[in-house]
Amino acid sequence: MTPLRRRASGRRLPGPLIATLPAVAVLCAAGCSGGGSAAHVAVPRPPAGQVKVCAALHKRLPDKVGGQSRRDPRPSSGLTAGWGSGDASIVLRCGVPRPKAMDDPQAAAVDANGVSWMVQPYAKGQRFTTTYRAAYVEVTMGSKFAHDGTPIAQLAKAVSKTDPSTV
Template sequence: MASRDLLNRLPAPVRWLALPAALLGCTAWLAVSWSGDPDVAPPGQDAGTARYCAALDAALPAEVLGHRRADPSPASPYTAAWASSPRTVLTCGADRPDLLNDTERKGPCVDEVGWGLAEDGAGGYRFATGLREAYVVVEVPAGAYGNYADPLGSFSSAIRATVPRIDGKADSDCLDDAS
């Protein structure tokens, strides 16, 4: 009862604005607490890999098939994301992805870059480049695009231009690239 008396002693405009102010404060707190992307952690690299990944990051497109780039926070040259819903995530410089160890998981060759392929268990796919100075992994969730391999064309030319093959071969022979 004492709290009700206290509330009634406040001027009417303060009483009317108390609830909206509290809701606005809660909304602001939620927006700040959810702004990070703890599920997208950048990998650690050696100096050479870091240079390739930084060059790739600068060459990546601002938009992929109508989805704008919206990188995870904190910003890193080793991770990039596009605001598809759900989002597509590219990671550069991680350890060799296991999906490249399975010769039956060979994926498409797109713009002279070969990709290894694996399902992610949730209806989406993981792609990874092989035989490059830095491994590049692209996670394409279910429903992000009409065809799961569609975004690879947006990344392949940037990869070809910035992350050289480890075997020194020309990129035109990508039959062995995903191995």
């Protein structure tokens, strides 16, 4: 398990506070199932500059994340990637629109290996969206990772190498 440090959107909190993800069941992006088929996800439609960033990120994504093997969602796209299935699923979408919640200076965020991720609830769990980057990367994780920041930390290296911080 990789611990995460909390950050307030736009400013560091004093001291290395450890983030504890809520104990709610965290499900993957819309359409994930516990069965054998890959998840169905909406493919983002970013501007051309972000597509280049996402293509570079896609090339650097690891074969395994959180101990889960690569299992890309449908439809196949260079803007999406996935690992595992069911409650052990991890789904990444690159080039998503900037979440409106980022306008809130009190929005919850965590720092994992130098990449800041906003934590945002959705209908059945949480999603993580990178902050301070040219392209927004969204990651949703299954309930197996409810208290485990390992997947976000493992994806951070590829994000920081392909989409340097804007701050």
